[in-house]
Amino acid sequence: MSKSSPRAKRLSSKTVLQIVTGSIAAYKTPDLVKMMKEDGAKVICVQTDSSRKFVTETVLRTVTGERVYSDLFPNETPWGVMHTSLADLADVILIAPASANFIAKLAHGIADDLGTCVCLATRRPILIAPAMNDHMYTHPLTQRNMAQLKAIGYRFVDPVEGDLACGRTGVGHIAPLAAILESLVSVLKTGKKSK
Numbered sequence: 001m002s003k004s005s006p007r008a009k010r011l012s013s014k015t016v017l018q019i020v021t022g023s024i025a026a027y028k029t030p031d032l033v034k035m036m037k038e039d040g041a042k043v044i045c046v047q048t049d050s051s052r053k054f055v056t057e058t059v060l061r062t063v064t065g066e067r068v069y070s071d072l073f074p075n076e077t078p079w080g081v082m083h084t085s086l087a088d089l090a091d092v093i094l095i096a097p098a099s100a101n102f103i104a105k106l107a108h109g110i111a112d113d114l115g116t117c118v119c120l121a122t123r124r125p126i127l128i129a130p131a132m133n134d135h136m137y138t139h140p141l142t143q144r145n146m147a148q149l150k151a152i153g154y155r156f157v158d159p160v161e162g163d164l165a166c167g168r169t170g171v172g173h174i175a176p177l178a179a180i181l182e183s184l185v186s187v188l189k190t191g192k193k194s195k
């Protein structure tokens, strides 16, 4: 009986900086991290304050095996500028799940927390996996914000139709984790930088 050869690790030697925002889908982050790590990636998480309501720092630290960052002004020595240091070490920035709020801030160049500052301070590719209620997702403001980000080279893994946390069924359910992983591999292959 022939043994199947182990699959090549497509994210070997790559560092994924994952920004986790305040969507209910944040509870899926540990599974996504596990999949990226199995494919060879080093994963470092940045959390927004809201995301901490949905997934704890302890969980993310445990699954990544790395420190988790959320403070723009860490009280540490030696002093380092956190957002630029994080921006420099990433090969790709993955925003998953991406809240309507975070997408709106990015589209307007707002940099009022660690995650948004990292996004402005990097020239690495940025991949966004939105997750939200269907009315939030299809709202003209959200659609406009996403179009603006696409126009400057940000890539998206579109959400799918499914059961939403609010009890409705509609588009806004985070893309399947396997689809996010495939998009990440593709983004790193093409290596297109954000403007």
Ligand SMILES: Cc1cc2nc3c(=O)[nH]c(=O)nc-3n(C[C@H](O)[C@H](O)[C@H](O)COP(=O)(O)O)c2cc1C
Residues within 6 Å of the ligand: 020, 021, 022, 023, 024, 025, 048, 049, 050, 051, 098, 099, 100, 101, 102, 131, 132, 133, 136, 165
């Ligand atoms: C139970 C609950 C679930 C939420 N789920 C989502 C969501 O899936 N997507 C979204 O865009 N906002 C969601 N929100 C609202 C965000 O948490 C809120 O807009 C927050 O300010 C986002 O902050 P952040 O973008 O800094 O993470 C939810 C709020 C609550 C209370």
